[in-house]
Amino acid sequence: MANVSEDFLRLQSGYLFPEVARRIRIWQEKNPGESVKKLSIGNTTEAITPGIAAAMKRKIDLLTDRATYTGYGDEQGDTPLREALSLHYSREYGVSLPPSAFFVSDGAKSDAANIQSIFSRSSIPAIQDPAYPVYVDSNVAGGHTGEYGSHQGGYSGIVYMRADASNGFVAEPPKEHADLIYLCFPNNPTGAVATKEQLKAFVDYAHRERAIIIFDSAYTDYIETEGIPHSIYEIEGAEDCAIEIGSFSKNAGFTGVRLGWTIVPETIASDNAPTGTVHRLWNRRQCTFFNGASNVSQAGGLAALSEEGRKECASLVTYYKENARIILSGMKAAGLECYGGIDSPYIWTVCPSGMSSWEFFDFLLEKCHVAVTPGSGFGSAGEGYVRISAYGHREDIEDAVSSIKEKLR
Amino acid sequence: MANVSEDFLRLQSGYLFPEVARRIRIWQEKNPGESVKKLSIGNTTEAITPGIAAAMKRKIDLLTDRATYTGYGDEQGDTPLREALSLHYSREYGVSLPPSAFFVSDGAKSDAANIQSIFSRSSIPAIQDPAYPVYVDSNVAGGHTGEYGSHQGGYSGIVYMRADASNGFVAEPPKEHADLIYLCFPNNPTGAVATKEQLKAFVDYAHRERAIIIFDSAYTDYIETEGIPHSIYEIEGAEDCAIEIGSFSKNAGFTGVRLGWTIVPETIASDNAPTGTVHRLWNRRQCTFFNGASNVSQAGGLAALSEEGRKECASLVTYYKENARIILSGMKAAGLECYGGIDSPYIWTVCPSGMSSWEFFDFLLEKCHVAVTPGSGFGSAGEGYVRISAYGHREDIEDAVSSIKEKLR
Numbered sequence: 087m088a089n090v091s092e093d094f095l096r097l098q099s100g101y102l103f104p105e106v107a108r109r110i111r112i113w114q115e116k117n118p119g120e121s122v123k124k125l126s127i128g129n130t131t132e133a134i135t136p137g138i139a140a141a142m143k144r145k146i147d148l149l150t151d152r153a154t155y156t157g158y159g160d161e162q163g164d165t166p167l168r169e170a171l172s173l174h175y176s177r178e179y180g181v182s183l184p185p186s187a188f189f190v191s192d193g194a195k196s197d198a199a200n201i202q203s204i205f206s207r208s209s210i211p212a213i214q215d216p217a218y219p220v221y222v223d224s225n226v227a228g229g230h231t232g233e234y235g236s237h238q239g240g241y242s243g244i245v246y247m248r249a250d251a252s253n254g255f256v257a258e259p260p261k262e263h264a265d266l267i268y269l270c271f272p273n274n275p276t277g278a279v280a281t282k283e284q285l286k287a288f289v290d291y292a293h294r295e296r297a298i299i300i301f302d303s304a305y306t307d308y309i310e311t312e313g314i315p316h317s318i319y320e321i322e323g324a325e326d327c328a329i330e331i332g333s334f335s336k337n338a339g340f341t342g343v344r345l346g347w348t349i350v351p352e353t354i355a356s357d358n359a360p361t362g363t364v365h366r367l368w369n370r371r372q373c374t375f376f377n378g379a380s381n382v383s384q385a386g387g388l389a390a391l392s393e394e395g396r397k398e399c400a401s402l403v404t405y406y407k408e409n410a411r412i413i414l415s416g417m418k419a420a421g422l423e424c425y426g427g428i429d430s431p432y433i434w435t436v437c438p439s440g441m442s443s444w445e446f447f448d449f450l451l452e453k454c455h456v457a458v459t460p461g462s463g464f465g466s467a468g469e470g471y472v473r474i475s476a477y478g479h480r481e482d483i484e485d486a487v488s489s490i491k492e493k494l495r
Numbered sequence: 496m497a498n499v500s501e502d503f504l505r506l507q508s509g510y511l512f513p514e515v516a517r518r519i520r521i522w523q524e525k526n527p528g529e530s531v532k533k534l535s536i537g538n539t540t541e542a543i544t545p546g547i548a549a550a551m552k553r554k555i556d557l558l559t560d561r562a563t564y565t566g567y568g569d570e571q572g573d574t575p576l577r578e579a580l581s582l583h584y585s586r587e588y589g590v591s592l593p594p595s596a597f598f599v600s601d602g603a604k605s606d607a608a609n610i611q612s613i614f615s616r617s618s619i620p621a622i623q624d625p626a627y628p629v630y631v632d633s634n635v636a637g638g639h640t641g642e643y644g645s646h647q648g649g650y651s652g653i654v655y656m657r658a659d660a661s662n663g664f665v666a667e668p669p670k671e672h673a674d675l676i677y678l679c680f681p682n683n684p685t686g687a688v689a690t691k692e693q694l695k696a697f698v699d700y701a702h703r704e705r706a707i708i709i710f711d712s713a714y715t716d717y718i719e720t721e722g723i724p725h726s727i728y729e730i731e732g733a734e735d736c737a738i739e740i741g742s743f744s745k746n747a748g749f750t751g752v753r754l755g756w757t758i759v760p761e762t763i764a765s766d767n768a769p770t771g772t773v774h775r776l777w778n779r780r781q782c783t784f785f786n787g788a789s790n791v792s793q794a795g796g797l798a799a800l801s802e803e804g805r806k807e808c809a810s811l812v813t814y815y816k817e818n819a820r821i822i823l824s825g826m827k828a829a830g831l832e833c834y835g836g837i838d839s840p841y842i843w844t845v846c847p848s849g850m851s852s853w854e855f856f857d858f859l860l861e862k863c864h865v866a867v868t869p870g871s872g873f874g875s876a877g878e879g880y881v882r883i884s885a886y887g888h889r890e891d892i893e894d895a896v897s898s899i900k901e902k903l904r
Contacts, residue, residue: 088674088707089615089767094776097783104782129566134558142791143552149543149752152888157538157750192601192753192789199784203636206498223783227612229638265497298497341566342790343558344601358498367503373513374506374632375608380601380789381751382551479561 093229096241102219102463103127109447110457123486125413125474126457128274128431130339132405132479134386135398138338141389145382159378162369163190163347167384170391171332171347181319187351187365189372190387192379194304194333194346199224200375201300201329201348204367205266206358212245212264214257216275216464216471218302221268230266239466248467249276255425255434256280259291267292269318270302272309275464275473276434277426279314285321292327296357298364299328304346307337307403309429319349326353329364334383336406336431337399338390345383406431409483410476416487417474420494431476434461438494446472454489502638505650511628511872512536518856519866532895534822534883535866537683537840539748541814541888543795544807547747550798551791558790568787571778572599572756576793579800580741580756590728596760596774598781599796601788603713603742603755608633609784610709610738610757613776614675615767621654621673623666625684625873625880627711630677639675648875657876658685664834664843665689668700676701678727679711681718684873684882685843686835688723694730701736705766707773708737713755716746716812718838728758735762738773743792745815745840746808747799754792815840818892819885825896826883829903840885843870847903855881863898 099105106126114122134142148154162168168185175181191197199220202211207229213221222244225231232242240246245264247257255278259267267288271280292299301318309316318328330349334340354364389395414427423436435458437446443460450456450472461471476483508514515535523531543551557563571577577594584590600606608629611620616638622630631653634640641651649655654673656666664687668676676697680689701708710727718725727737739758743749763773788796798804823836832845844867846855852869859865859881870880885892 088618088705088765090765090772090776091613091615092767094613094779095768095772097779127567131561131564131566133561133564134555136559139555139559142555146543146548146551146555149748150545150548152540152542155540155542155748157540157748157886158536159751193786195786196784204500204503206500207638209497220783227780227783229616296497339558339564339566342568342787344786344789356497356499358501359504363499363504367499370503370506371636374629374636375605377602377604377753378751380753380792382791383789477566 091227094227096231096233097223097226098234102459105463106457106459110451113451120455122451122455122457123478123482123489124457125478125483125486126459128336128475129477130336130341131477132339132402134339134343135402137392137394137398138386138389142382142386145385149381156381159381159384161373161376161378163188163379164381164384164388167388170388174391175317175319179317179320181317183319183349183351187349189348189350189368190379190384191346191348191372191376192344193335194302194331195220197331197346197348198300198302200371202228202230202266204364204371209265210243210245210263211266211268212247212260213268214249214270214273215240215246215466216249216461216468217268218270218274219464222465246465249278250467251425254278256284259288263295265297267297267299268302269299272305272430273426274305275432275459275461275468277428277430277432279309279311279429282313282315282321285315285318289321289323289327293323297327298354299324301328301330303330304333305336305430306332307399308407308431310407311429314429325351326355329354334387334390337403338386339402340383340386343383343386345379345387406476409478409480412483413474413476413487416491420491422494427476433474433476435472435474437470437472443469443472450490453493454486456486456489500636503636505640505642506632506635507643511868514872515866515868519860522860529864531860531864531866532887532891532898533866534887534892534895535868537745537884538886539745539750540886541748541811543748543752544811546801546803546807547795547798551795554791554794565790568790568793570782570785570787572597572788573790573793573797576797579797583800584726584728588726588729590726592728592758592760596758598757598759598777599788599793600755600757600785601753602744603711603740604629606740606755606757607709607711609780611637611639611675613773613780618674619652619654619672620675620677621656621669622677623658623679623682624649624655624875625658625870625877626677627679627683628873631874655874658687659876660834663687665693668697672704674706676706676708677711678708681714681839682835683714684841684868684870684877686837686839686841688718688720688838691722691724691730694724694727698730698732698736702732706736707763708733710737710739712739713742714745714839715741716808717816717840719816720838723838734760735764738763743796743799746812747795748811749792749795752792752795754788754796815885818887818889821892822883822885822896825900829900831903836885842883842885844881844883846879846881852878852881859899862902863895865895865898
């Protein structure tokens with residue numbers, strides 16, 4: 087038979103979240119009748135808001151009338167949605183990007199994983215440790231790395247940028263050369279945000295090393311601290327070295343509806359092809375490997391960017407941020423050392439008593455019936471931490487926090 | 496800056512359908528007020544049916560209530576949908592496949608393009624000529640081929656299986672070795688179908704050469720001829736060497752709603768890893784590069800597989816098949832030599848008077864205001880043909896057919 091991909095075979099163990107789900111399932115089988123309070127996955131729990139839902143239903147009505155039915159849309163996304171995204175960036179962030187720079191997709195995860203495919207296999211990725219596992223795994227599967235284990239707890243061929251308490255969980259640009267710099271702020275899993283100066287250091291690095299930044303801004307709407315950039319394009323010079331990935335998941339509650347976008351300006355340069363080629367190849371990638379996001383989801387996304395929709399999204403974000411506040415103060419009251427949770431739905435929590443991430447995970451599951459995400463699943467520098475997620479119903483959050491406070495006292 | 500992918504740089508020119516769209520746009524700019532009757536893209540035109548639309552709207556209602564809201568679903572698809580697909584295959588085709596073999600996706604195009612990524616770069620693809628361009632382009636972008644031009648009108652490293660009038664547009668298995676065999680029946684673009692014996696020859700080839708078949712069955716509901724297999728799994732032995740890709744696009748009208756599936760049985764073997772690895776790697780690919788299809792689309796897909804939904808889909812298919820009948824008899828009356836159009840929405844038409852595909856395309860656009868798809872866009876063996884698509888409103892189809900008949904007489 088044909089050989090399977092040697093690159094895929096290099097991938098270690100299961101993907102983090104399915105593994106967490108598996109352990110919860112096993113625990114639930116052993117404890118029938120008990121329920122687990124999940125503060126583990128970054129999964130939204132609150133209802134889609136009225137204006138956005140109405141827009142999606144209206145789109146379905148249009149599809150049931152042959153006069154207004156539409157089939158395939160443009161692979162790059164509907165023009166009104168791309169225009170609305172362009173306007174959104176200009177209005178909210180003071181950033182000027184043409185609609186043609188925006189590629190609408192079925193979500194930030196797909197784009198974050200696929201973006202490496204348009205770069206040479208010889209490209210060296212630089213990834214924060216800890217990080218959202220998709221950056222590492224997609225680079226392994228895409229053939230940009232060597233074997234697992236040669237780097238301590240990681241893959242050879244990846245430049246790991248350690249983010250820990252000593253640097254406020256914002257790594258400095260690496261000393262060595264890299265080609266693809268993955269950044270995510272507000273950060274998943276640490277909840278850290280980067281200042282303008284910190285991001286500028288990366289843009290300067292990209293210019294110096296002729297590298298490209300892949301900036302994941304999925305949680306940008308959670309930023310409340312004054313002066314923290316919401317988009318990488320707020321940094322001068324980013325438009326010729328940075329790709330930005332955005333999402334409707336965490337503000338409009340579209341985790342299941344699926345919608346995101348990626349910004350690839352035509353001004354991005356590359357070494358082995360003329361300026362504009364990165365844009366052209368991403369366009370080619372989307373036209374060949376993708377057929378556009380669902381038209382129903384896109385109708386919802388367009389509504390989410392309207393004035394009314396932005397208010398609805400803000401109410402959802404406010405809800406989850408209040409959850410984060412409750413968790414943060416609760417964990418501190420329980421004597422735990424915590425980071426993040428201010429401009430982010432994630433509370434990055436130090437495991438007490440020298441426990442490992444999975445030990446504390448098991449402790450919280452067994453003793454408190456609370457599921458979190460082991461920090462070590464995000465990289466070796468995440469060992470000794472767990473990520474607590476603010477996604478959940480208020481009552482479950484309060485319940486989980488009480489349970490943890492009670493057992494840890 | 497980082498280097499872009501050398502594999503992507505190997506891709507020739509624009510993707511076929513955008514190029515057709517571009518030529519139509521240019522023509523329309525030159526001919527304001529005139530309208531083009533599009534028989535070019537395989538894009539559905541008739542309304543989503545009532546039961547399926549109602550199911551999607553019900554899903555949106557569930558999402559607007561926090562008690563029934565759901566966020567991320569399983570990357571593999573919702574369990575009820577996977578179960579319904581399994582039941583559908585068993586009931587309609589007499590094929591027994593567990594729900595776990597079904598991976599729900601945002602469409603057949605994505606899966607057809609992505610499937611190569613889980614196989615070794617050294618895998619040799621065998622692709623019919625002509626073929627849906629995604630098979631070739633994804634293999635080029637995925638690094639499975641050499642340069643363009645070394646094969647006449649094609650890429651080195653691809654085994655082209657010529658399909659022409661001499662073999663009824665169903666190629667025989669190649670004489671040389673190949674690892675990944677792409678088959679699509681009913682065929683896009685030729686409209687040909689394969690008999691059980693013809694498919695069995697490919698399954699035998701796959702067993703002999705230890706190859707894997709990738710069977711695109713997106714048009715299976717268009718089959719009316721008795722005895723023609725609807726699924727590759729109707730052929731004995733296919734379950735250990737064949738992957739099948741299916742779609743809701745052309746039966747439920749989901750081209751814009753986006754929903755499809757891929758079947759990867761655990762029984763598929765590979766050379767460099769234990770049996771089950773192909774299934775495991777596709778699962779890993781979907782969990783890493785994808786986050787599940789839209790839950791609204793999945794609700795529609797589940798409804799489409801119900802008894803009522805199947806009737807609604809059948810009514811849509813019947814409509815387009817009647818269009819195909821009108822085109823087929825019209826083209827024959829116009830003196831054109833045609834193939835397909837019986838078990839398929841596509842009529843594969845020989846260009847008259849020795850015209851090339853693009854010459855006949857331009858002729859039809861200029862003289863008849865009808866857009867078709869140049870056969871040469873599907874591969875060098877498609878030169879001298881155009882693909883006429885039965886997707887369109889009845890009145891436009893009749894109008895286009897009259898216009899062609901009139902100008903060709």
